[in-house]
Amino acid sequence: MEQNGTVYFFTGLSGAGKTTLGSLFYKRLKQTKPNAVYLDGDEIRIAFGEDVGYTAEERLRWAGRIFRVCKLLSDQGIDVVVCSIAMYESVRTWNRENIPHYKEIYVKVSKETLLQRNQKGLYTSGKNVVGVDLPFDEPQHSDLIVQNDGNRTPLAVVEDIEKQLYPNIVENPIDNRTYWNQYYKNGICPETPSPFAQYVATLVQPGRELVELGCGNGRDAVFFAGLGLSVTALDLSQQAIDLLNTKHIPNATFLCADFIAADCHEPERYDYAYSRFTLHAINEKQEKLLLRTMHRSLKAGGKLFIEVRSVNDPLFGKGKALERNAFFYDNHYRRFIVLSELLERLEQEGYRIEYAEENTGFAPYGNDDPPVIRIVAVKPEAIG
Numbered sequence: 001m002e003q004n005g006t007v008y009f010f011t012g013l014s015g016a017g018k019t020t021l022g023s024l025f026y027k028r029l030k031q032t033k034p035n036a037v038y039l040d041g042d043e044i045r046i047a048f049g050e051d052v053g054y055t056a057e058e059r060l061r062w063a064g065r066i067f068r069v070c071k072l073l074s075d076q077g078i079d080v081v082v083c084s085i086a087m088y089e090s091v092r093t094w095n096r097e098n099i100p101h102y103k104e105i106y107v108k109v110s111k112e113t114l115l116q117r118n119q120k121g122l123y124t125s126g127k128n129v130v131g132v133d134l135p136f137d138e139p140q141h142s143d144l145i146v147q148n149d150g151n152r153t154p155l156a157v158v159e160d161i162e163k164q165l166y167p168n169i170v171e172n173p174i175d176n177r178t179y180w181n182q183y184y185k186n187g188i189c190p191e192t193p194s195p196f197a198q199y200v201a202t203l204v205q206p207g208r209e210l211v212e213l214g215c216g217n218g219r220d221a222v223f224f225a226g227l228g229l230s231v232t233a234l235d236l237s238q239q240a241i242d243l244l245n246t247k248h249i250p251n252a253t254f255l256c257a258d259f260i261a262a263d264c265h266e267p268e269r270y271d272y273a274y275s276r277f278t279l280h281a282i283n284e285k286q287e288k289l290l291l292r293t294m295h296r297s298l299k300a301g302g303k304l305f306i307e308v309r310s311v312n313d314p315l316f317g318k319g320k321a322l323e324r325n326a327f328f329y330d331n332h333y334r335r336f337i338v339l340s341e342l343l344e345r346l347e348q349e350g351y352r353i354e355y356a357e358e359n360t361g362f363a364p365y366g367n368d369d370p371p372v373i374r375i376v377a378v379k380p381e382a383i384g
Contacts, residue, residue: 007080021154031285038082074100181238184240194307204227211233218247225251232253232255233252233255241254267297268296271303279342291349306342339358
């Protein structure tokens with residue numbers, strides 16, 4: 001039997017914005033989980049023939065029907081995004097007890113906001129309205145409580161939800177920790193800064209904040225810290241991070257963490273994000289989330305530096321094929337990049353491309369080295 005899917009339940013009173021947020025969350029989720037489905041309380045009533053009314057008892061029966069469908073789908077490995085009031089705590093309790101992967105997002109607003117929105121005239125009619133003349137058991141055990149009074153855009157709210165629910169969004173993440181722990185334990189990686197780091201050094205300013213996404217033995221992070229940058233360097237290799245933390249490098253913090261979803265990726269924190277040969281180590285779905293996360297975490301005008309091997313590399317095609325452009329070779333996962341596709345994904349996530357080239361002669365690599373892609377992408381300044 002396939003692993004259970006996750007049910008993401010957006011709940012809240014009418015006018016709270018659960019449908020707006022839930023539908024946007026679904027559209028973005030479907031980019032990484034193609035079999036995800038979306039169920040809206042109003043639309044599913046029409047699909048089921050509207051044979052249940054709106055009294056308290058009928059609403060309870062209707063909610064039970066919806067979530068039995070959700071369980072049926074999730075039991076078959078399908079992710080479900082469902083938006084509904086489900087006014088009784090007993091319904092939500094049943095969900096937690098019967099749906100293995102259940103995430104409840106309570107979209108909460110003030111009474112003043114509800115009256116201002118007053119969708120469908122519900123709050124002025126006051127007849128059979130949950131929260132007016134029908135009781136509403138306010139959720140007490142939600143996984144997330146989202147205040148949605150209009151102070152943030154729907155996209156900003158959904159991005160925050162994604163960050164907190166990240167482990168349930170990524171499908172089949174790549175894990176190369178065993179390989180890299182042994183690699184860094186063997187001490188065969190060069191200690192001098194890479195040619196790419198030397199190139200990036202011409203584009204950054206001291207005193208700014210840089211995050212390195214997959215720092216390895218820290219050769220480039222240490223170099224950037226020495227230039228006067230405040231560096232946060234992340235890697236999943238505990239071996240590498242433990243060794244770096246014994247060196248007490250000024251201006252540098254080394255963390256053993258998933259560089260895609262680390263807690264340090266706060267909104268608009270970084271001036272620069274640096275990724276050298278780390279997109280190889282993650283699949284396309286993780287890459288999309290990383291680009292999205294970095295766009296949120298970069299300040300306006302901040303730059304994302306990427307260096308990566310292309311599909312024209314001589315190693316392309318060697319080993320066991322795992323997925324498109326990805327292979328298991330030399331005991332670890334390795335993915336190769338198509339320049340045009342990466343540029344398209346960057347632009348879709350809102351970046352402006354400042355520089356992009358695939359070349360075999362990037363100094364000081366030399367013309368005999370494999371072709372390397374270099375990209376400088378910028379988060380545009382806000383307009384207006």
